[in-house]
Amino acid sequence: MTAELVRGQNHPLSRTRLEIRVSAGTPIVAVAALSDENGRTHGAEWVAHPAAHTQPGLQVSRQAAADHCLAVDLDAIPEAAHRVGVLLALPADGQSPVRFGTVAAPFVAVTGLDGAEIAGYTITGLDTESAVVALELYRRQGAWKVRAVGQGYAGGLAELLTDLGLPQAQELAGVINSAVSEGPPRSVQAPPPRTAEGGRSLRAAAPALGPDQGGTTPHGVPPMPPYGGQTPGGPAQPVPQPSAYPGGAPDPSVPARPAGAGGPIDYSHPRRQGAAPPPRTEPSDAPGQSAQPAPPVAGDATGWSMDERLYNQVWGMFEDLARTTAAYRGAVDFAESRMDKELGQVLSDPRSRLGGHGDAAREAARARHAQLVTQAREAFERDLAQLTAEAEVVEPALPPAYARWDSPVWQAYRVPTEIPMALRLGDLRLPEADRIRIPMLVRLPLERGLWIDSGRTGPSGGSFADAHAPGRLAVETAVAHAARLLAVYPAGELTVHVIDPAGSGAGPLAPLVRTGVLPAPPALGAAGVADVLTRLTQRVDLVQMAVRGGAADSLPQGFDTSRHLLIVNDFPHGFDDRAVNQLRYLADEGPAFGVHLMMVADREESSAYGPLLDPLWRSLLRLTPVPDDYLADPWVGHAWTYEPSLVPAGSQVLQHVLTQVAAARTKTT
Numbered sequence: 001m002t003a004e005l006v007r008g009q010n011h012p013l014s015r016t017r018l019e020i021r022v023s024a025g026t027p028i029v030a031v032a033a034l035s036d037e038n039g040r041t042h043g044a045e046w047v048a049h050p051a052a053h054t055q056p057g058l059q060v061s062r063q064a065a066a067d068h069c070l071a072v073d074l075d076a077i078p079e080a081a082h083r084v085g086v087l088l089a090l091p092a093d094g095q096s097p098v099r100f101g102t103v104a105a106p107f108v109a110v111t112g113l114d115g116a117e118i119a120g121y122t123i124t125g126l127d128t129e130s131a132v133v134a135l136e137l138y139r140r141q142g143a144w145k146v147r148a149v150g151q152g153y154a155g156g157l158a159e160l161l162t163d164l165g166l167p168q169a170q171e172l173a174g175v176i177n178s179a180v181s182e183g184p185p186r187s188v189q190a191p192p193p194r195t196a197e198g199g200r201s202l203r204a205a206a207p208a209l210g211p212d213q214g215g216t217t218p219h220g221v222p223p224m225p226p227y228g229g230q231t232p233g234g235p236a237q238p239v240p241q242p243s244a245y246p247g248g249a250p251d252p253s254v255p256a257r258p259a260g261a262g263g264p265i266d267y268s269h270p271r272r273q274g275a276a277p278p279p280r281t282e283p284s285d286a287p288g289q290s291a292q293p294a295p296p297v298a299g300d301a302t303g304w305s306m307d308e309r310l311y312n313q314v315w316g317m318f319e320d321l322a323r324t325t326a327a328y329r330g331a332v333d334f335a336e337s338r339m340d341k342e343l344g345q346v347l348s349d350p351r352s353r354l355g356g357h358g359d360a361a362r363e364a365a366r367a368r369h370a371q372l373v374t375q376a377r378e379a380f381e382r383d384l385a386q387l388t389a390e391a392e393v394v395e396p397a398l399p400p401a402y403a404r405w406d407s408p409v410w411q412a413y414r415v416p417t418e419i420p421m422a423l424r425l426g427d428l429r430l431p432e433a434d435r436i437r438i439p440m441l442v443r444l445p446l447e448r449g450l451w452i453d454s455g456r457t458g459p460s461g462g463s464f465a466d467a468h469a470p471g472r473l474a475v476e477t478a479v480a481h482a483a484r485l486l487a488v489y490p491a492g493e494l495t496v497h498v499i500d501p502a503g504s505g506a507g508p509l510a511p512l513v514r515t516g517v518l519p520a521p522p523a524l525g526a527a528g529v530a531d532v533l534t535r536l537t538q539r540v541d542l543v544q545m546a547v548r549g550g551a552a553d554s555l556p557q558g559f560d561t562s563r564h565l566l567i568v569n570d571f572p573h574g575f576d577d578r579a580v581n582q583l584r585y586l587a588d589e590g591p592a593f594g595v596h597l598m599m600v601a602d603r604e605e606s607s608a609y610g611p612l613l614d615p616l617w618r619s620l621l622r623l624t625p626v627p628d629d630y631l632a633d634p635w636v637g638h639a640w641t642y643e644p645s646l647v648p649a650g651s652q653v654l655q656h657v658l659t660q661v662a663a664a665r666t667k668t669t
Contacts, residue, residue, distance in 0.1 A: 003119040005135075005148035011119045013137065013144040016075045018118075020086055020113045022068040022134070024102040025299060025306030025399060027182055029089045029157070030068040032058045032166060033478055034081035040165035044172050046081065047161075051179035058084070064091045064180045067305045072137065074144050083138045085149075085164070088123075089131040089157040090176045100126035100152065102305055104397035105299040108134045110146050121148040124297050132159040253511070296390040307421045310402060311441060313394060317387060318438045324383040325430050326636040339369035384433050391436055398424075401488040402439055405480070405647045405654075413657055415491050415664040419444055423488060425481065425623060427643045428631065440642065442621070444488070445563060447596035449587050451620035452478045455604060462585035470625070471570075474600045475508035477625040477644050478567055480654070482598065484645070486517055487657045491664035495560070498522035498567045499532055501574025505600070509569075515658035517665070522569075529574045530584060533582040536595050538564060540586065543593040563594045571601040572609070580609065585630035587619050 022030055034055070037613040041047065043572050048058035057076035061068045072084060088106060090098055100106070100123075109120040121135055129152025153159040157176060162171035164407040301316060303309035342365035346358055396407070401420035403409045404427075423444055427437040454474035486494055496508060500522040512518050523532045546552050555561075566586065575583065587597050599620060606613055624630070629641040647654045 002117045005119055005146075006036070006123040007125070007148050007150040010145045010147040013074075013110070013118065013146055015112050015118070016144065017113055018072045018074070018137075019113060019115075020068075020070040020135075021071060021109040021111060021304060022070070022086070022088065022106065023109075023299075023304065023306045023309065024066055024088070024106040025310065025397065027066055027091060028068075029064050029091055029176060030060050030070060031087040031089070031157070031176065032060050032070055032072070033085045033087055033161075033166075034058070034077065035083045035085060035164060036080060037082040039083065041161070042080075043167060047166070047172065049172075049176045049179070051175050061438060062179075065306075074137065083136050086134045087131065087157070087159070087160060088134050089176075091180050092130075092156060098130050100132065103142075104310070105300075106134065107299060107306070107309065110135075110137075119148075121150070122297055122300060123150045125150065126152045130156045134158065160610040163169050181270065217312065255669050296386075296393045298394045299563050305421075307401075308400065310394065310398060313390075314402070314439050314441055317390060317394070320383070321387055321430065321433060321436060321438060322633060322636050322638055324380060324387075325432055325638060328376050328380040328432065331379075332373055335369045335372035335376070338372070339365050342368070360539055380432070384436065387433075387436055391438075398439070401444075401484070402441060405645060405651065410614045410653045410657060413487065413660060415660055416488060419490065419493070420488050423484060424645055425450075426645045428640045429637060429643070437643070445591070446596045447590070447591050449599065449620045450478075451622045452481075452482065452598065452600045453602070453622055453624050454600050455602040469604075471504065471600070472508060473503040473625040475569055477623070477646060478569070478600050479508055479511060480645060480647055481623075482512065482565060482567060483654055483658055486661045489563070491661070493562050493666040494565060495562050496565045496567065497517060497532055497536070498527055498569070499574075500569045501525055501529055502570050505569040509649055511654055511658055515655065516662040517658050526574045526576065526579075529579050532566070533579055533586070536564065536590070537582050537585055538592045539564070540590050540595050544589065547593065561594075563596065565596045565598060566590075567598045567600070569600045570605045571599055580613070582615050584613075587616055 003009075005011060020032075022028070029050065031050075032048040032055075035041045044052070045055065048055040048060045050060070050062050050064075053060050053062050056078055057073045059071040061070070070086065074084075077084065084276075086108060090100065090103075092098070102268075104181035105126070106123045107120065108123065110118045112118065123132060123134055126132060132152040133149045135148050137144055137145055153163065156173070158170050158173035161173055166172065283327050291546065299306050299309040299313065301309045305313050313552065346361045346365070385414060395404070398407065398409070400407075400409055400413055400416075401422065402424050404424070422441040423446075424439050424441055426440045428440050429437050452474045454471045482496055496512065496518055497520070498505075498512065500506070500509065500519060501524060503522075503524055505522070509522055513521060523529060534629075542555070546555050568583070572580065583597070586595055587627065590597060596619070603617060622630070623644060624642060625644055625646075627641055627643045629639045631640045631642050632638060633640065
């Protein structure tokens with residue numbers, strides 16, 4: 001069973017060969033230092049660091065990384081050493097954040113070689129510190145234990161090493177920083193999720209579906225929270241999506257899906273129970289003083305990396321908001337039905353219809369109703385206050401893939417070296433909790449195409465004074481989504497193609513063209529449509545044959561193995577029957593073989609094709625360029641309002657990000 005440590009707490013270790021997993025959400029340096037029974041480090045040979053990554057019984061990473069895996073063999077530790085300290089520091093390169101108070105709280109886990117977690121510690125309470133002793137392993141009466149330390153140093157690694165009594169601490173800190181600056185920050189590959197027996201089984205729900213989108217989703221897709229499709233005012237449509245993680249057994253309390261759609265979905269979060277985030281209390285020193293909930297911490301969820309932990313925390317926030325809102329609505333409905341029943345009993349009795357007795361009974365029924373509603377609202381507001389506090393902490397800690405376009409994290413944007421776990425496509429909210437926005441995350445790589453609806457949709461059915469406004473806004477939304485995808489993929493790992501048959505999207509598409517992130521200008525006319533679709537369908541055919549034939553290594557030499565995104569504007573303009581069939585083929589087969597589809601279209605404009613295109617619309621994830629309440633979860637049936645993730649008016653962040661993407665791509669070619 002995993003021990004969740006707090007500062008100063010210790011836990012016995014039953015194994016001597018261990019791994020120490022570090023997850024910080026930003027590149028950090030990991031160091032392991034030996035010390036004697038007095039806590040003194042005798043020399044540089046007692047320290048494993050990026051420039052000397054192995055020492056007796058120790059092995060650390062060679063570079064700064066968001067995630068680390070340190071190896072420790074306690075049997076190989078010299079007899080003179082009684083402690084092993086795990087030291088973390090932010091790189092002193094002038095670009096990375098220089099204070100732990102500006103990044104998400106690091107998480108350190110001690111595990112066995114099989115990945116079974118023994119103890120975990122989230123390092124909270126740091127502010128101006130740029131180096132910290134995360135935890136230490138120490139001998140006590142012939143046995144080894146682990147202690148959560150969390151001691152920070154504002155003077156950085158040099159001050160920390162000096163405090164350990166290390167001779168020439170300043171020189172060693174300089175050696176470490178020089179070694180780190182020679183290589184780019186990167187992350188280690190996280191191990192696969194463990195089964196329920198291993199204690200780290202994560203259960204995923206289904207992605208959002210728009211109206212008429214009840215088609216089967218490919219198996220094995222681990223998307224974000226339980227979003228389902230619903231036509232405004234219509235019933236929620238259960239999503240045919242299996243549990244995507246190992247060990248995700250169905251929950252019998254969740255209603256089963258329609259016949260042919262598979263078993264029920266388990267939407268329970270592995271660490272969150274109840275209607276709101278569970279209050280975490282600290283022991284009170286004063287007798288009789290009630291414990292207060294501890295402040296929320298970004299990344300306070302299960303996961304091997306900060307990316308995964310933040311993803312799961314957002315998922316948990318979604319679940320908490322859905323559950324507490326359902327409880328509030330249920331309580332209000334109960335109060336109203338109880339009042340109706342009591343008033344009905346008063347009216348059914350001829351003796352109480354008139355006179356003071358009947359008036360008193362009616363007033364008592366209304367008073368009980370008001371009391372129940374007030375109690376429900378007070379509980380709901382307490383839950384919302386906790387969720388609001390958590391959202392205020394989590395939002396600033398989100399990485400670019402999860403962050404809003406107005407987040408400061410984009411100002412320090414650098415092209416990543418790895419694909420993130422998920423991507424933010426917008427926000428979700430409920431009418432009773434309008435102040436809380438839950439990021440809508442979808443897993444990467446995309447397993448479904450995206451449909452940006454350019455029809456006249458809006459909060460109330462919607463209408464625009466300018467007939468061209470919906471289409472223009474939809475293209476701008478598509479460009480924002482495409483830019484975010486380009487920004488979170490490593491350089492050269494995503495290639496974008498654009499089909500704009502009539503050239504109607506030239507204005508909104510200008511940032512993609514101007515910065516040079518497109519390998520070719522947008523395709524125009526029927527000939528351009530045919531050329532792009534033919535090349536991409538041939539690519540899918542080739543990769544499909546190689547993969548299904550077990551000969552993926554036999555692809556032609558120099559074959560571009562990057563993923564491709566096709567943006568189609570103004571569909572079905574410029575599309576003949578052959579092009580329509582090719583588009584449907586890319587929507588169905590493309591995602592599994594590296595080609596993804598993003599359509600900007602008004603469904604009514606393609607009505608001439610009749611039901612032929614119904615499977616196409618059902619296979620795509622519908623998004624709107626304006627807030628609309630067309631999304632529903634099949635879990636409790638809420639109608640969620642979706643808000644697209646758009647670049648603030650007048651902001652240059654899109655230009656800044658795309659320019660860096662184009663420059664990084666030029667360096668790799």
